[in-house]
Amino acid sequence: MTALTATAPDHSGGGRRRLAAPTVAMLPRVVDSLSFLYLDVVRIHQDDTGVCAEITTEQRGRETVYLPTAALACVLLGPGTSITAPALATFARHGTTVLITGMGGVRCYAATVPGTLTTTWLEHQARAWADDTRRLAVATAMYEHRFGPGQTQPDTNLQQLRGLEGQRVKALYQLLARQHRIGRFRRTYDPAAWDTQDPVNLALSAANTCLYGIVHAAIIALGCSPALGFVHSGNQQSFVYDIADLYKAELTIPLAFSLHSATQPEAEARRSFRDNLRLYRLMPRIIDDVQQLLAPGHKAPSSDEVEPDEQLVDLWDPITGPLPGGTNHAPDPTP
Template sequence: MAYVERGRLDVIDGAFVVVDKNGVRTHLPVGGVGCLILEPGTRISHAAVVLAARAGCLLLWVGEAGVRLYAAGQPGGARSNRLLYQARLALDETARLKVVRKMYALRFGEEPPERRSIDQLRGIEGARVRAMYQNLARLHGVAWKGRNYDHQNWDASDIANRCLSAATAALYGICETAILAAGYAPAIGFLHSGKPQAFVYDIADIWKFETVVPMAFRIAATGPAQPEGEVRRACRDVFRKTNLLEKLIPAIDNVLAAGGLDMPKPPPEVQPIAFEDKGKIGDAGHRG
């Protein structure tokens, strides 16, 4: 996995390169990189997109530090074994419950109650999350009447809810980036279901109170004039400082491994990796 920011990606003399503003070329071994994350200021030629697709390299267009995911090319990659693995886990009721219990344990730092269904665990989580919001609001001296926002009338919400919505939107962006880079599907969730970003919500909920929610309340306490912009920039800085994206991919694998099913092996006719990545700069997820 590699990031590209403020440069032009092109194919020159048969090589996949990044050209900076001074015309300096940097060669990218696209055949050994599973995912290229394109941040603001990046342009890419048609030839570069074609070469990346043929090499099975996923292209992701994101905001700064992944606070938004705008588009993805060839999601799922050149191999389907991770998508099949995720689908098998979601369709197996026993495996799905194990995954949900693992998410609960990671989120709250303790094992969930025994003999509880997914619906029951969802209700327990909801009650605990509401209490956590209240505690954080009290800690930072923020007036809190509960989580309430309207996508159709954003400005009608209070400052705290606007800060929280901006923070969670940023977290959803980087989580969806990680899910796609790892070779999984954002729509196949476990605790959440039936939405295009169900798995994004699952993964984001694990990290929400560890990363963006306390920060959102701290910013809300200052009474910002432009809460969305301040929160987005703060999220960008935190994501970069903590290398959150690099932590998310192994965390996703860890969560799914709790289901206890083996990942299917890719069939022999799948697209092979272009060359052996001894330095481990490529991402194992996107191409298997």
């Protein structure tokens, strides 16, 4: 969180505290920012202490809650939310991704991108995505990641992997339905008839959206593009869906079935998912999995591990490779 440092007493004898500008050393790395926060029908603004969410009700009047901005991987802002520019600037400075979502966190309409990102992993992603052979290798690795080691044959093609994945998810639905004694289950997602869906589908949609928010925050923190997917395509969230699918069978699907009798399945799914994030250690896993998928064996520092002063812009050269920016490259004058 933003640190407060005491100043020397003024001449009147009163003590004052000033808001200290956070440094990179003071802020947690993205792998340590494990949580998310969903807000709706609130006003978010910055005051002398920090970023706070303000709500006014007839019963209890005005209430203010301060947000631990540096400890949040992402904030999901639902309908009825307003936010000031200084508050957004604080989120960006702390590396917190802000997502604009629909009711209950379902659907992501827009997201902020902090401006202190390097392009190391974006370049790895773009090269792999633009090369059909490498893109196929990454897509295959994503499917194999879901099955676990040794569960597929080396010569299994992408079409066969898609079929095996469909069978695996269907079998998981059947197994969990039997365990919770809820009869036959069918996955549905219909925004037009949202309130008519059963608790498991409502909880699964809400939990998946929270998962998408965490994955989106991790992808942005690495400087990658959420749009350049390897399995999914044609959507600004394609890469988010690719990575989120690695964890659904382990995290969101069992959680949704456990809430089959919940009276408020969406809210309970978000709350349970958030409470278990530290147990899951999800953010470090996402960072490591993305890096290993895009560049197996390569381990470069992520953008949140590099001091902003060191993030210099290089110049591209087809012969020598990157050249240092901030340098005058004019030839020395002839003596």
